[in-house]
Amino acid sequence: MSRSLQPIRSRKGVPTTKAPASVAPRRAVVQLTNPPLDYAYDGSFEGLLTVLFNVYDRKAAPNSIQPLGAVQGGLFAQPVQIDTHEATAARVWEGLLRHMDQEARTRLFHTFLSEQPDRELLIFRYADLAMRAGRDISDNYADDNVRRIAGIAQQMYREKHRMEAFVRFEKTSDGLFHATIDPDFDVLPLIAPHFTKRYSDQRWLIFDRRRRYGLYYDLTRTDVVQFETTTPQRTTDISATVLDEREPLFKLLWQSYFDHVNIPERKNMKLHRRHIPLRYWRYLSEKQPREQRFEPIKNKRPVQPGGPALGSGSSAPQEEKG
Structure with a gap:
């Protein structure tokens, strides 16, 4: 399936992230009076928006909305395959602002990236409820769909924040900084702006080994790169033959720094695991x-017999008078 860093882009390539200056008034929502249908699409977010358009165009609510690679047909009916149409998807994406604010609309995109098994129907139910309510529904937590969307948005935010904090790059011999991640959710589109801004002076690649695609920054722009190989990758390390010869030293220096700033007496593993879960280690x-075995820095003055205790005054011995 196709991937992009923004849910919808305009024809000139500029993301449509802001509401238009004058939003058209609400229209009467089409009643879904025809028998429900099963829909299939290409698995992209643009494809899902195209399905939403066809739901109201056909006046047939969805029994299911399934990616083409996971379609499960019934005994007597096959799902209706909907081809992705970018102009239609952009129309739906902009039209959602008539019924919800930009933050609520963004949560729908985050829900899609969460890869929940029923994410398509969940997005449809939320959008349909918003269009028929005639008011903001983002705080209507009595509704199960609104509550689930809000919970997924919080999970996505936490995963995004942790990926931005815990990604560690390794430098290759050709000057590329490489990192491999395996997040629970598809967060690469969400972390792209952070790394593009923070590491704008170096080439880097962040590879999601579970989803077999990555982000590549070439000092000019960040693009999505696909990896067609089907060979499973069992480790997050890359071959030592392509690493910069100083990379092992950098790793050793970082470990040494971490060991020396650590305070063993204040060790609290329960709190530590709460902030840095084991799966990120x-x-x-x-x-x-x-x-190399850790050896503490020996920079403390030993207490001499009969001498002053540490911290009781000047560290220099007093000269005897007379």
Whole structure:
């Protein structure tokens, strides 16, 4: 399926993230009076928006909305395959602003990226409820669909924040900084702006090994790159033969820094795991086995017999008078 960093782009390539200056008034929502249908689409967000348009065009509510690769047909009926139409998808995406604000609309895109099994029907039910309510429904937590959308949005925010914090790059011999991740959700479109802005002076690649695609920044723009190989990748490491020769030293220096700023007496593993869950440790250099044994820095003055205790005054011994 096709992937993009923005849910919808205009024809000139500029993301349509803001509401138009004058939003058209609400129209009467089409009544879905025909028998329900099963719909199939290409798995892209633009494809799903095209399905939503066809639902109201055919006046037939969806029994199911399934990606083409996971279609399960019935005994007597096959799903209706809907071809993606970008202009139609853009029309639907902009039209949603008549019934919800921009933040609520963004939550629908985040729900799609969450890869929940019933995400398509959930998005349809939320959009349909918003169009028929005639008011803002984002705070109507008595409704199960609104409550689930809000919960998924919170999960996506946490995953996005952790990926931005825990990604660790390795430098290759040709100057490319590479990182492999395996997030629970498809968060690459959400973290792209952060890394593009923060690491704008170096080429980098972030690869999602579960979804077999990545983000590549070439000092000019960030693009989606696909990997066609079907060979499973069992490790997050890349071959040592393509790494910069100084990379092992960088890793050792980072581990040494982490060990020396750590305070063993204040160790609290329960709190530590709450802020850095175990499943993220595979990305962190400081959590990898040590190649050299840790030795604390010996920079404290020992207490001499009969001498002053540490911290009781000047560290320099007093000269005897006379």
